[in-house]
Amino acid sequence: MDNNDLRPLEASDLPQLAQLEACCFTPPWSDAQLLSYLRGKRYLCYGLWQDEQLNGFALLTTVLDEAELLQIGIRPEARGQGLAGELLSFVHEQLENCGISRNLLEVRRSNEAARKLYARLGYKEDGVRKNYYPAETGYEDAILMSCNNLLLL
Numbered sequence: 001m002d003n004n005d006l007r008p009l010e011a012s013d014l015p016q017l018a019q020l021e022a023c024c025f026t027p028p029w030s031d032a033q034l035l036s037y038l039r040g041k042r043y044l045c046y047g048l049w050q051d052e053q054l055n056g057f058a059l060l061t062t063v064l065d066e067a068e069l070l071q072i073g074i075r076p077e078a079r080g081q082g083l084a085g086e087l088l089s090f091v092h093e094q095l096e097n098c099g100i101s102r103n104l105l106e107v108r109r110s111n112e113a114a115r116k117l118y119a120r121l122g123y124k125e126d127g128v129r130k131n132y133y134p135a136e137t138g139y140e141d142a143i144l145m146s147c148n149n150l151l152l153l
C-alpha cells in the first residue's frame, strides 16, 4: 500500500476520472456532470493513484458541517485489497480538516462490499428508502447510513 497517492482531484483529472467512473457505475455520469463536481465549490473530490493510474475516487457534496458521499469507486482489478477503506479513511480526515463532523450516504441493499466497507468505517444504518433504485428486475431499497465519528478508526 506504500505506493498509494491520495489527493484532491482537479479539473485536469477529468479524462482519468471519466474512464474510472465508466468502470465502476452503469450508467456512468457524463463528463459534464463530473466536471461540475470537480469545479463546484460545494463538492469535494478525492483520488487514489497507484503508479500514476487513478484507481479510486470519492465524490462528496457538503452543506455546513455535514457531507454526503455521492460516489466511491475502485477500479475492478484493484478491488478486495482494502483500497476503498484507505480512501474513505483519507476522506474522513479531509472532512475533519474542513470542520465537517458528519457524513451521510445511501447504498443499495444488495451492495454487500460497500455495506461491509461502511460498517467497518463506523457508519450506522438510519433508515430505508423502499424501492428507491431501479434494479435489473423492478426496484431495490436504499439503506441510509451516517457516520458521526469520522476519526473513530
Ligand SMILES: CC(C)(COP(=O)(O)OP(=O)(O)OC[C@H]1O[C@@H](n2cnc3c(N)ncnc32)[C@H](O)[C@@H]1OP(=O)(O)O)[C@@H](O)C(=O)NCCC(=O)NCCS
Pocket: 024, 025, 070, 071, 072, 073, 074, 075, 078, 079, 080, 081, 082, 083, 084, 085, 086, 107, 111, 112, 113, 114, 116, 117, 120
Ligand atoms: C464498493 C467498493 C468501492 C469496495 O472497494 P474495495 O477496495 O474492493 O473495498 P475493500 O477491499 O476495502 O473491501 C470492503 C469490504 O467488502 C468486502 N468485499 C469485497 N468484495 C466483495 C464482494 N464481491 N461481496 C461481498 N463482500 C465483498 C471485503 O471483504 C471488505 O469487507 P470487510 O470490510 O469486512 O473486510 C468497490 O467494490 C466498487 O468500486 N464497487 C462499484 C462501485 C460501488 O458500488 N460503489 C459504492 C456505492 S457508491
